[in-house]
Amino acid sequence: MPDVWIAGAGMTRFGKREENLPDLVAEAARAALAAARLEAPDLVVVAAMNPEEFIGEGNFASQIATHLGFAHVPALRVETATSSGAAAVYTAFAVVAAGLSRSVLVVGGEKMTHLPTPRVSEIIGRSIDRDERAYGATMPALAGLITRVLLAKTGVTLKEISQVSVKNHAHGALNPYAHFQEPVTLAAVMESRIVADPLRLYHCCPISDGAAALVLSADRTPVRIAGIGHGTDTLAVRYRDSLVSFRATQDAARAAYRMAGFGPERVEVAEVHDAFSPFELIALEDLGLVPAGKAGAATLRGETALEGRLPVNPSGGLKARGHPLAATGIAQIVELVWQLLGQAHGRQVAARVGLAHSIGGLATNNWVTLLERVS
Numbered sequence: 001m002p003d004v005w006i007a008g009a010g011m012t013r014f015g016k017r018e019e020n021l022p023d024l025v026a027e028a029a030r031a032a033l034a035a036a037r038l039e040a041p042d043l044v045v046v047a048a049m050n051p052e053e054f055i056g057e058g059n060f061a062s063q064i065a066t067h068l069g070f071a072h073v074p075a076l077r078v079e080t081a082t083s084s085g086a087a088a089v090y091t092a093f094a095v096v097a098a099g100l101s102r103s104v105l106v107v108g109g110e111k112m113t114h115l116p117t118p119r120v121s122e123i124i125g126r127s128i129d130r131d132e133r134a135y136g137a138t139m140p141a142l143a144g145l146i147t148r149v150l151l152a153k154t155g156v157t158l159k160e161i162s163q164v165s166v167k168n169h170a171h172g173a174l175n176p177y178a179h180f181q182e183p184v185t186l187a188a189v190m191e192s193r194i195v196a197d198p199l200r201l202y203h204c205c206p207i208s209d210g211a212a213a214l215v216l217s218a219d220r221t222p223v224r225i226a227g228i229g230h231g232t233d234t235l236a237v238r239y240r241d242s243l244v245s246f247r248a249t250q251d252a253a254r255a256a257y258r259m260a261g262f263g264p265e266r267v268e269v270a271e272v273h274d275a276f277s278p279f280e281l282i283a284l285e286d287l288g289l290v291p292a293g294k295a296g297a298a299t300l301r302g303e304t305a306l307e308g309r310l311p312v313n314p315s316g317g318l319k320a321r322g323h324p325l326a327a328t329g330i331a332q333i334v335e336l337v338w339q340l341l342g343q344a345h346g347r348q349v350a351a352r353v354g355l356a357h358s359i360g361g362l363a364t365n366n367w368v369t370l371l372e373r374v375s
Contacts, residue, residue: 001259004096004225006371007103007217008036009337011330014210014322015179021048021055021111022067024211028327029068029107032213041215042101044068044075047088047108047326053123055111064107081127082275083360084108085212085329086367092216093228102218109211110324120207124325127361129236140204142237142362143276144196149243150278151198158198160296162189164277165202165319167305172316174306174347177331179208179322203277208322212331223340226262226353227370229255235364248366249286249357256355256368257288264288267370268351269339270310271332273359274317283357284312287368311349314339329358333369340373 010031012024019027025046033039046061057063065075080087085108092104112120125138132142150156166186172178184202192201216225231251234240241247257263264287272287274280281295289310290298298304304312315321315335318328336354338344356369 001097002099002218003220004093005217005219005221006214006223006225006337007038007219007221008032008034008215009213009334010035011177011212011327011334012210013177014208014324016113017209021051021109022064024111024209025064025107025109026068028109028211028213029105032215033105036215036217038103038215040070040073041103041105042073043092043095043104044070044073045088045092045104045106046075046077047079047084047106047330048077049079049081049084049110049325050123054115080365081361082325083329083358083365083367084326085331086356086358086369087329087360087365089214089330089333089369090228090230090367093225096216096218104216105213106216106330107211107213108326108330110326111209112207112324113209117207132236132238139362140196140199143279144199146243147198147276147278150282154244154293156281156296158190159186160300161203161278161281162186163299164274164280165189167299168274168313168317168319171306171314171347172320175316175321178316178320179206180316180320199276205275205318205323208324210322210324210327212327212334214330214333222375223337223371223373225369226372227256227258227260229253229259229368231255231366233364235361237362245282245286246363246366248363249283249368252366252368253287256370260370266353267355268310268353269314269336269349270312270355270357271315271335272312272317272357274313274319275323275359277319279359280312280317287355287357306347306349314344314347314349329356329367332356332358333371336371340371
């Protein structure tokens with residue numbers, strides 16, 4: 001398979017933004033195009049989870065292409081719930097690898113903070129099983145259920161889960177693009193209000209606005225996509241074989257490692273999907289980055305902090321950087337590109353191989369992407 005390279009990366013600051021979504025997407029896209037020194041791509045791939053509901057707009061790929069001045073450039077939209085950004089990268093990767101285009105602009109974003117929180121939660125909740133929703137399930141409620149099982153069956157503690165939040169806020173405080181840029185204490189996390197028992201407020205990512213973009217290219221650059229994998233599972237959580245691991249992540253990781261020709265032992269920095277802090281611990285073990293049952297203790301020891309053995313979420317993760325849904329999977333890769341190129345000022349780690357992990361819905365449509373600096 002021909003190599004696919006990342007020629008440019010860009011993103012907006014995440015948080016409560018006054019700009020409309022097309023303008024946010026344009027800001028990120030222009031930054032990526034400038035970094036790639038590219039005037040116009042051969043294709044635009046747009047990720048947006050639900051602009052019809054969030055901002056009342058449809059035919060969104062054509063809208064964004066036109067807004068960018070690329071009305072005559074082919075454009076398409078990709079959606080896999082909260083992993084839509086990673087799915088868009090996968091789509092662009094496949095197009096370039098197949099030789100259909102030499103350069104593809106991948107953009108993703110969401111505008112949500114203008115809506116009441118219950119309305120945002122209801123829209124996001126449509127990505128879980130209809131019958132489980134009918135019985136009152138929401139995304140935080142199912143995450144709380146999974147956390148309760150994790151505590152009961154694996155020996156992980158609430159302190160270990162809370163340290164994930166502390167670490168990621170510390171990282172976010174160093175990231176000028178992050179939604180939250182102040183550290184938090186372990187006591188503040190563990191004493192914050194209950195959202196879905198045992199999850200507390202500081203265990204949950206915020207509602208954010210923002211956008212991120214990449215330019216994928218057939219032409220060689222310093223960073224290549226070494227492997228990319230996709231994994232799925234049942235929409236209904238009640239049909240899962242396990243609630244303390246995510247099969248979709250495991251399958252995606254196996255596929256990505258197989259394509260790359262190497263395993264987790266070469267990963268030196270990771271961006272993982274911590275919409276809820278316990279999900280980072282689950283991901284570290286599902287990805288093979290930490291031995292089974294050891295992620296919580298490794299986090300407490302500082303192994304996943306910036307100065308640790310394996311820095312995880314140096315951007316601050318979804319917890320502190322923020323989670324504008326379809327922007328997130330792209331933003332994770334943007335962060336890794338900057339890390340591999342030595343451009344993550346103030347939070348730089350030493351790495352040549354990075355891993356991005358994105359969850360769609362309640363772990364029904366997951367992605368793993370491996371990046372490698374080759375020069």
